[in-house]
Amino acid sequence: MMTNASNRFLSRSELIGFAVLAAIIFIVLPVMLDTFRLNLFGKYLTYAFVAIGLVLCWGAGGILSLGQGVFFGLGGYCMAMFLKLEASTPENTAIQSTPGIPDFMDWNQLTALPVWWEPFKVLPLALLAVVLVPVVFAFIIGVAMFTRRVGGVYFAIITQAFAAILTILIIGQQGYTGGVNGITDLRTLLGWDIRTDEAKEVLYYVNGVLLFVVLFAAQFVRKSKLGRLLIAMRDQEDRVRFSGYNVANFKIFVFCLGAAFAGIGGAMFTLQVGFMSPTLVGIVPSIEMVIFCAVGGRLSILGAVYGALLVNWAKTTFSESFPELWLLGLGGLFIAVVMAFPNGLAGIWAEQIAPRLAKLTKSGGASVPLPDAAKSPAE
Amino acid sequence: MFSDYSMSELGAIFAMQGFAGLILFSVFVLMALGLAIIFGQMGVINMAHGEFMILGAYVTYLMSNFFADYMPALFSMYFFVAMILAFIASGALGLFVEWAMIRHLYKRPLDTLLATWGLSLILQQIYRSVFGAREVGVSIPDWMMGSLPVTDLIEVPINGIFVMVLAVSISLAVYILMFKSVWGRQVRAINQNRVMAGAVGINTEWTDRLTFGIGCGVAGVAGAAFTMIGSTGPTAGQLYIVDTFLVVVFGGAASLLGTIASAFSISQAQSIMEFFLSGSMAKVLTLLTVVGILMIRPQGLFALKLRK
Structure with missing residues (x-):
């Protein structure tokens, strides 16, 4: 039964998993939360795009990228540039010394739009750039x-x-x-107030x-x-190399795929949150994106x-009420996940909860077939 | 752009800029030495290295306050006591961390990276709770203040010279430790062939722990030296960690000489470019060049020739 299940696109337990997630995202959260909180969870879900890319790169491929924030940021900036140009019509910016260019350019004594901003006046080009710029990079x-x-570590x-x-470049x-x-x-966005x-x-x-499109794409790659x-x-x-495969090409492909996912996530971040800034690009956010993936299960x-949702929800909750505890908690989370739960929540589910559930219902349902990573994650 | 300056002024600018580069070089060397021991010899990525350094800086800060309050007569000498204590404090913490965390992760280098990042967050928060979020500065003894006039146009600050002397002497000490002491021979033996080293009776576990501890201790000394030229804040360590790793990787991870050479080229390139460009662009160009060279030559400038 196991072998049959793993050949299909979605095994029965995976199908249930997808359905549960769809129910949570499309029904439970919108019913339970007001618009403000829903928007917040939408923001968390944009990080999930990055985390899914990391599952492919890091969990499956063993390539740990600590620069996913770069791709997230590039996608987000591409979107933000389009929106900013639309917001900076000559009428809206009439008080500037050069009307019609974004306000920060005017503050910095620029008198014309830089050439590389021009393509971002057109939405299809901007949307294309959201995916293409991170991928090319x-x-x-x-x-x-x-x-x-x-x-390995050098790449990281x-x-x-x-x-x-x-x-540094963006800030400078x-x-x-x-x-x-x-x-x-x-x-x-094209006249529609976001x-x-x-x-x-x-x-x-x-x-x-x-997110589900990306999830299905990732599932397709995995299968x-x-x-x-x-x-x-x-x-x-x-061994793969000696079997005649070009290892580098596969790695490049999966790295680019992860970058494309991250770029889409970044663009959705910009649309939902309404800004893009270098604080989402740097070292700290990039490594936090890895922890979303690690907590959920690499x-x-x-x-x-789930990892992206949970860690971000905890971050918002704790940093609102106990800002000092949050960093300690996050640090502890990094250490605990690595040392005690290398397979994260998914590992706990597959190893602890699912077998017990199966025992309870006596249906003998297959547990999620997880490759054993405790032995050899990454290297 | 040079037409506004006379020849002698230009010379002075280059000399002063070069000297600023030398101070940056000393800081890089001090920071990178500890990392070169830990990463170069053991292959462990310690993202909390900056925080070990900051621990040394805070120890120095405490000692400077202690001497000022209780032993003002000996104040001019407090730095040397602080340096030794910084080594002991950071080294002891390093030994503990190796025992509690690192030794379980030797076979999973990427996981070590994440775990030590978590450690760095915890240490930062502890520093913030204990010492406050604001940066603290130490009071520098009188003999380190002021600057030496070399010519009437060129002046060099004494604390800068002191940090340079310190960098040179610590490099020498590490060199002697690595290449002349029993411990150094054992570390290099383990680096080359762990199983054989164990077979000839080297206690590899204890040597690993000691190596990690000494690397962290050197970081603590770097932090102590750092207080002489800058102030210390809870997150100061994080600012330097990427630079430091690049220095070590660029030099060729297992080569001490390579680390020093790469620290020199990176710091000089950056400080000379800073004069022509803005600080941020100089940094971007330096980092891009380093990353570019690493893409062409991934093994770094000085690669050890090892039979694997």
Whole structure:
């Protein structure tokens, strides 16, 4: 039964998992929460896009990127640039010395729109850029690193350096990027006001649907031959190479896929939260995105969504009431997840709860088939 | 852009900028040495390295207050006591962390990275609760204040010279430890072949722990030296961690000489470019160059030739 189930696109237990998640996102949360809280959960879900990408890169492929914030940020900035240009009509910006350009450019004595901002006047181009810019960037990094067989901790450090570089660049080039404040005061999308309660609810659902598109794409990759090759590469890279596969190309592909997911998440973040700033790009947010994935379970795409929701919800709750405890809690979470629960929530579910449930119902339902990562996660 | 300056002024600018680069170089070397021991020899990524450094800085801060209050007569010498205590404090914490955490994760380097990041968050919050969120500065003894006039255009600050001297002497000490002491031989033996090293009777577990402790202790000394030229805050360590890792990786992880050479080139490049460009662009260009070179030559500048 096990083998049959794993050949299908969704095994029975996975189908139940997807259905439960869909029910939570599309029914339970909207019924339970007011628009403000719903918008907040929509924001958390945008991080889930990154976490799903990390499940593929890190959990399956063994490539730990500490620079996912770069891709999240690039996607978000592409969206924000379009919205900002739409908000900076000559009528809205009549008080500026140069009307018609974004306000921060005017403050920094720019008198014309930079050339590379021009494509972002058109929505289809901007949407294309949301995916393409992160992917191209990931492709360049991937080709440079993976074809030279740089991996493991070196790759992690270098991606982290990219997160640092992009943050410094954005903050330093205030006139072009809005500097440390980021791109703020975004108003409409093709004339549709994104700040109203109604728009926020619509965007939440759009976000949810996109999340499921990404989830299905990730599931497709995991079930395909590529997904099995990724796991083989993580565990025995040389054997895969000696079997005649080009290891680097698979790694580049999955890294680019993760970047595309992150870019979509970033764009949805901008739409729902209404701004984009370098605080979402740097080293600290990038490594926090890894913890969303680790808490949920680095091998489970559904776990990644729950991880992102749970950690962010805890962050909001605790940092509102006990700001000092939160950092201690987050630090403890990092250590606890790594040392005690390397498979995160999904691992606890698969190893502890699901077997007991199965025993209770006596249906003998298959537990989620998790590859055993406790033995060899990553290296 | 040079037409406004006379030749001698230009020379002075380059000399002063170069000297600023040398101070940055000393700081990089001090920070990177501890990391080169831990990452280079053991392959452990310690993201909390900056926090071990800050621990040393806070120990120095406490000692400077203690001497000022209770032993003002000996105040001029407090720094040397503080340095030793900083080594002991950071080293002891390092030993403990290795015992409690790192030794369980040797086979999972990426997980070590995440766990030590968690440790760094916890340490930051502890510093913030104990010492406050604001940056603290130590009072520098009189003999370290002021600057030495070399020519009438060039002046070099004495605390900068002191930090440089310190960097040189600690590098020498680490060199002697690594290449002349029994411990150093054992560490290098384990680095080359762990199983064989164990077979000839080296206690690999204890050597690992000691190595981690000494690396952290050196970080603590770096932190103590750091107080002489800057103030200390709970998050100061995090600012430098990426730079430091790049220095070590760029130099070739297992090579002490490589670490020093890469610290020199990165710091000089950055401080000279800072004069022509804005500080942030200088940093971006430096980091991009380093990452670019690493993409072409992933093993770093000085790669050890090992038979694997």
